[in-house]
Amino acid sequence: MTLTATGVADAKPQPWPLTTLPADKLLTLVSSMRDQDMALIEVDARGGLKQITTMTLVAAPPATVRDVVGHPERYGQFIHNMSRSDIVREPGGTIFHDYKLDYSVASVDGRHRYVFLPAVEGQAAAPIDVYDPDDNGTRHYRWEFYAAGAGTLLVEYGYSQIPQDGLYGKLIKRAQTLEYGLALIPQITLMLAVKQRAEQLAPGQPRPGQAGASPSLTFLLDRGALALFRRAGNRVSEVNLVDRTRARADVLVRVASTTALWSKFVPTISRSTPLGPRQGLPATEIEQSLPLMSWTTTWGVFANATSVDMFGLDGDLYRARMRWDMRPLTNAGTMQTEIVLRSVVDYDHGSLVVRELYKTEPLFQYGIDVGMQLVILRGVRQQAEQLTPSQATR
16 A cells, blocks of 8 residues: 555645555564564665665554654653754644754754554554655655554654765765665664663563564565564674575575675675685675775685675674575566575774764664665675576576
8 A cells, every 4th residue: 555644634745655564464574573673675666765664573562652653752852862852733633843863973853744643454553654744755754553462563664865965975876775774774763762762661561572483575575675683682683684686596696705706796895806715715805985984804705506605704894794595486487586695794893983873873783784785785686687697598
């Protein structure tokens, strides 16, 4: 279902349209989300961002979680660095929220209109629509609240238009996929801040979710790439990216394992120099660079028929790990390959800028990890897609 904000007769301009997911399928995810969060990233045919859907389990009742979302005047009590949070109650029950966030490298200010929507069948509390009433399509979020045992499955659909000038513009010019990570940062940061606050207000609430069979992710992957964040406390311990491609699995393995060529097709890799064997593995010194930050790391590589393991042997990302798994699929007679990229990479270890960002707001890690790793995944995927047709004709 595609939705725009409703309930305010003169609400102009129209917010960016968001497309929701079926309630019954969303609830199948609960068993696998006890210690992880999810983000579905959807793009258009040109690679531009369409929307991001973030999901988390909250150890608090749906009514409590909705109450936290629906009172933006209280955000300054639990959202880091929010220096202004003022509201005006409007006729018809909507709320106009004026806010400002101050970070070490930038400040963000804006205005949102909160529209409290009617109850929806299958949802435990009525959804809330939030959008920018000033700039056409700049931001639009929709919050949904589902019962998950005694807790809540919190779903936030969102679109954020990232500025094309300044530092953000330089980053996106370097690699378009960085736009996805930049848009994810404010969305998932707010969602997890709401989660933490709601759980503080419901102490002793049992944590929802439990160990069980892994649910099917097909309904999500049919729409875009999926990021799964495994947590250790409040820090991301591992990021798993899942995507699909028409490239053959053997071609993907070859491209992913030939790290000496990455600088030719991964936009953030400025140099990839083969070093010969290190600690019994073929090694490459890779320099990842962005405006104001860079990382130089010696990576060792081990590959087999369907997977590639990478180990940070030395340098800025020492002890980092990446693992690629390629699984052939047949969908309606069409051959595809599912790519899973598992990453344990601490970008704050080699960058003062990132370290300062994490000190200001630790939840920035989610967006930075996705932005950096998705650039690599998409670079490898696109190169393998270019090589697959010529391989298939041999």
